[in-house]
Amino acid sequence: MPRPVLILFAHPSYEKSRVHRRLARAVRDLPGVTLHDLYEAYPDHDIDVKREQALLVAHEVVVFQHPFYWYSVPPLLKQWMDLVLEHGWAYGSHGHALRGKALQVAMTAGGRDMAYGPEGFNRHTFREFLLPVEATARLCGMTFNAPWVVSGTHAMTDAAIAEAADGYVALIRRLGEG
Amino acid sequence: MQGFLLSATVYLAAAVVAVPIAKRFGLGSVLGYLIAGVVIGPSVLGFVGAERQDVMHAAEFGVVMMLFVIGLELEPALLWRLRGALLGLGGLQVLGTTVAAGGIAMALGLPWSQALAVGLILALSSTAIVLQTLQEKGWMKTDAGQKSFAVLLFQDLAVIPILAVLPLLAVTPDLALAPAAADHASGASWAEHLPGWQRALVTLGAVALLVGVGRSLVPALFRVIARARLRETFTAAALLLVIGIAVLMQLVGLSPALGTFLGGVVLATSEFRHELESDIEPFKGLLLGLFFIAVGASIDFLLIGAQFLVVAGLVAGLLAVKALVLWLLARGARMSHDQGLLFALALAQGGEFCFVLLSFAEQNAVLPSAVGKLLVAAVALSMAATPLLLLFWERVIAPRATSEPGAEREMDTPEEEHAVIIVGFGDFGSSVGRLLNASGVETTVLELDSDRVEVLRRLGLRVYYGDGAREDVMRSAGAERAKLVILCLGDAEANLELARSIRKHFPQLTILARAAGRLAAYELIESGVTHVYRESIDSAMRLGVDALRLLGRRGHAAWRAAQHFRRRDEENMRRLAAVFRDRATHLSLAREAIADLEASMRADGVSGAASDDTAWDAESLRREFGG
Ligand SMILES: Cc1cc2nc3c(=O)[nH]c(=O)nc-3n(C[C@H](O)[C@H](O)[C@H](O)COP(=O)(O)O)c2cc1C
Numbered sequence: 001m002p003r004p005v006l007i008l009f010a011h012p013s014y015e016k017s018r019v020h021r022r023l024a025r026a027v028r029d030l031p032g033v034t035l036h037d038l039y040e041a042y043p044d045h046d047i048d049v050k051r052e053q054a055l056l057v058a059h060e061v062v063v064f065q066h067p068f069y070w071y072s073v074p075p076l077l078k079q080w081m082d083l084v085l086e087h088g089w090a091y092g093s094h095g096h097a098l099r100g101k102a103l104q105v106a107m108t109a110g111g112r113d114m115a116y117g118p119e120g121f122n123r124h125t126f127r128e129f130l131l132p133v134e135a136t137a138r139l140c141g142m143t144f145n146a147p148w149v150v151s152g153t154h155a156m157t158d159a160a161i162a163e164a165a166d167g168y169v170a171l172i173r174r175l176g177e178g
Numbered sequence: 179m180q181g182f183l184l185s186a187t188v189y190l191a192a193a194v195v196a197v198p199i200a201k202r203f204g205l206g207s208v209l210g211y212l213i214a215g216v217v218i219g220p221s222v223l224g225f226v227g228a229e230r231q232d233v234m235h236a237a238e239f240g241v242v243m244m245l246f247v248i249g250l251e252l253e254p255a256l257l258w259r260l261r262g263a264l265l266g267l268g269g270l271q272v273l274g275t276t277v278a279a280g281g282i283a284m285a286l287g288l289p290w291s292q293a294l295a296v297g298l299i300l301a302l303s304s305t306a307i308v309l310q311t312l313q314e315k316g317w318m319k320t321d322a323g324q325k326s327f328a329v330l331l332f333q334d335l336a337v338i339p340i341l342a343v344l345p346l347l348a349v350t351p352d353l354a355l356a357p358a359a360a361d362h363a364s365g366a367s368w369a370e371h372l373p374g375w376q377r378a379l380v381t382l383g384a385v386a387l388l389v390g391v392g393r394s395l396v397p398a399l400f401r402v403i404a405r406a407r408l409r410e411t412f413t414a415a416a417l418l419l420v421i422g423i424a425v426l427m428q429l430v431g432l433s434p435a436l437g438t439f440l441g442g443v444v445l446a447t448s449e450f451r452h453e454l455e456s457d458i459e460p461f462k463g464l465l466l467g468l469f470f471i472a473v474g475a476s477i478d479f480l481l482i483g484a485q486f487l488v489v490a491g492l493v494a495g496l497l498a499v500k501a502l503v504l505w506l507l508a509r510g511a512r513m514s515h516d517q518g519l520l521f522a523l524a525l526a527q528g529g530e531f532c533f534v535l536l537s538f539a540e541q542n543a544v545l546p547s548a549v550g551k552l553l554v555a556a557v558a559l560s561m562a563a564t565p566l567l568l569l570f571w572e573r574v575i576a577p578r579a580t581s582e583p584g585a586e587r588e589m590d591t592p593e594e595e596h597a598v599i600i601v602g603f604g605d606f607g608s609s610v611g612r613l614l615n616a617s618g619v620e621t622t623v624l625e626l627d628s629d630r631v632e633v634l635r636r637l638g639l640r641v642y643y644g645d646g647a648r649e650d651v652m653r654s655a656g657a658e659r660a661k662l663v664i665l666c667l668g669d670a671e672a673n674l675e676l677a678r679s680i681r682k683h684f685p686q687l688t689i690l691a692r693a694a695g696r697l698a699a700y701e702l703i704e705s706g707v708t709h710v711y712r713e714s715i716d717s718a719m720r721l722g723v724d725a726l727r728l729l730g731r732r733g734h735a736a737w738r739a740a741q742h743f744r745r746r747d748e749e750n751m752r753r754l755a756a757v758f759r760d761r762a763t764h765l766s767l768a769r770e771a772i773a774d775l776e777a778s779m780r781a782d783g784v785s786g787a788a789s790d791d792t793a794w795d796a797e798s799l800r801r802e803f804g805g
Contacts, residue, residue, distance in 0.1 A: 046741050049793075083793045092802055 003178045006059035010038045010066040010077035019108045019153050019161055020067060026165040027172050038076050045079055052084040061102045061175045068109035071129045081136060090140045099141035104175060105130055112152040188225045192218045193467050208311050209565040211467050215474020226475050234472040238530060240465025241306045243458055245435045246420050249442020250455045257443060260328045267325055267507055268332020274503040275301035291347040295544045298340050299536060300496060304529040305330045306466055307564050321513055322520035329525060334436050337531050345542045384430040392444035400450045404628040404643055416457040449631045449643040456650035477558045481551060492556035501526040519575055523567040528557030596620045597661040601646035601676060603634060606692050606713060607666030622655050647676050649683045657684045665691040670698040677707050703755040719744050742791055746775050
């Protein structure tokens with residue numbers, strides 16, 4: 001693949017996961033893909049900033065793969081953003097390390113699509129809830145792709161999960177091809 | 179004495195030469211011993227002669243010891259699970275083979291009483307050969323292995339009633355005096371002369387005694403001996419235990435093999451399980467080897483030469499009939515095709531009890547001596563054929579077996595049974611152990627302080643008395659199959675010694691070692707251990723955090739500082755481990771490292787955070803955007 005893909009995977013209870021377990025397995029061995037399991041690497045949230053920055057430099061596409069928690073990202077991914085995206089490195093007048101790279105959110109949510117819209121129960125779309133991530137990408141000079149969301153996970157059958165995994169593989173391949 | 183030493187030399191030399199050669203060619207040790215026996219026997223070199231019979235008797239004790247060791251490895255729960263196979267398969271096998279072999283004997287012209295005797299005797303298979311081979315190949319845990327084991331156990335039980343029935347089949351019943359044969363199966367049983375109900379009571383009493391004493395008295399005794407830390411005394415006590423059980427069983431007319439097996443099962447849950455196993459193991463191996471040699475030496479090639487076709491026909495017929503009966507049973511029990519064949523081939527030979535029973539039958543005038551001699555030759559040859567049949571199964575049948583449609587390998591469930599061995603179960607080890615147990619990981623724990631073992635067992639923890647420094651003890655604790663070994667001995671020197679020995683004998687094991695302090699950690703790292711844990715660093719850090727907080731630092735800042743300090747200190751330790759033998763270099767590098775670490779940690783007065791920790795630092799932002 002011409003464009004190496006870094007998947008930052010954040011799930012605090014992978015053992016209990018139904019959907020992400022399948023998604024992660026489907027893409028972990030694809031060529032040109034690095035699956036970086038944050039909760040496995042930093043159980044104590046003590047993020048190695050230098051190592052993370054080196055990983056970012058080595059990849060063209062960054063994927064945030066995580067479940068939707070309280071309309072947001074899991075805390076370790078937020079901590080990762082706080083610590084790794086340093087001023088003067090990721091943004092600011094001297095921070096250009098991420099410029100031109102792409103950011104893709106690949107997320108699962110318990111609520112169904114119809115709950116996420118102006119008329120829906122949650123009043124806002126997924127993209128609106130993800131505005132902080134989108135703005136972060138823009139500040140760092142990255143292109144922000146439309147979020148890829150598997151919704152309604154509470155009521156998903158195994159077959160539907162398998163189908164979602166196929167869709168995820170296709171998405172990652174497409175991103176890698178650029 | 180000289181004669182004894184001479185024969186010992188011959189037997190041992192034969193074993194030492196033949197077994198490695200046989201193993202080299204993938205034939206297994208049993209075949210090696212048998213061939214050695216043939217070579218030194220009267221038919222080839224003629225080195226051994228009259229004492230062969232005595233050797234055979236002594237060596238049969240190897241079977242007794244083997245059953246003790248097997249009993250030790252078998253927990254009562256597993257035995258209970260096997261009960262169906264034991265009674266169902268075992269019963270049907272003895273019945274079916276007796277009928278089939280007896281029928282053929284009748285068709286060949288033997289009177290019915292002799293035919294029945296032949297059938298009963300040939301129904302038995304060889305515990306020694308089958309179990310030794312299955313264990314050596316690692317097939318004991320397979321379906322066929324477990325079922326073979328159950329059938330063999332039933333056969334051992336069946337010997338007792340067969341011994342009772344045989345004299346009744348004598349041509350002239352009054353000739354059948356109760357013989358005082360010196361064989362182990364009937365032996366010098368005084369209970370024999372009691373009326374039936376008393377005999378039953380005595381038997382039950384003996385078994386109850388065995389279980390009761392095994393549960394309470396034996397562990398107490400071993401505890402006393404263990405406390406004395408005299409290794410040979412422990413070994414002597416282990417031998418005494420096995421021989422004592424055998425004698426007791428003989429007294430009441432039960433099979434010693436079965437008795438020691440039961441004794442083993444009773445002790446399987448005791449803390450001395452692994453230590454006992456490794457103490458008995460070498461004796462068992464030697465005696466079994468002797469036994470196989472004696473079998474090899476007893477093959478009468480003169481007789482075989484004289485009646486070649488008859489003997490060949492008998493061997494082929496014996497193997498075929500037994501295998502067929504077994505195979506039908508395997509079908510009935512819904513065993514898979516290849517496992518069913520393994521089961522059938524494994525148990526198709528005649529057993530060591532056949533020799534005993536055949537001579538018993540001759541003495542009781544049940545069988546004419548000509549028939550007896552032929553059958554002895556056929557049984558011995560069928561035993562010798564067994565390793566070859568199993569080799570055939572391994573090379574030809576097993577590779578073609580359609581493997582189960584592979585279920586997707588679960589990569590996220592790390593636990594497997596007893597993948598972890600913990601050595602040393604003081605405060606440190608038991609904390610680790612309890613965490614693992616609470617997380618659903620089974621551990622095997624070895625501890626050398628027998629008082630502590632007793633206390634821990636009272637608390638309901640599964641702890642074994644055993645010296646992890648002994649390779650054989652580690653082996654019987656499962657070191658070859660385990661994944662991790664956790665070394666938690668309080669004595670740094672002993673811990674290091676242990677780490678070295680494990681790296682040598684079990685290189686596949688991942689070692690996690692407790693280190694008393696820096697020096698101990700250096701030495702462990704030097705000896706190749708990568709997972710090294712200084713025992714005080716974590717509590718020191720926690721204490722330090724609390725001290726900082728009591729001085730007014732905020733919790734998170736103090737905690738980050740400790741996290742940071744710990745990481746850097748760990749890096750330094752690993753760097754310094756490479757030079758610690760060179761005192762001067764070590765000293766200067768260490769001084770440098772300490773100074774570096776302190777400088778990097780020096781808190782800026784305002785935030786209290788370490789100065790090189792830029793996390794959540796908005797200083798540069800203020801500079802750029804503050805205007
Ligand atoms: C702490 C927590 C917060 C959650 N918050 C939301 C939420 O805000 N919106 C939503 O749609 N689902 C929410 N969910 C449901 C998860 O998104 C859902 O269980 C997950 O995506 C399923 O993926 P998995 O099987 O890989 O764990 C939440 C779940 C948890 C445990």
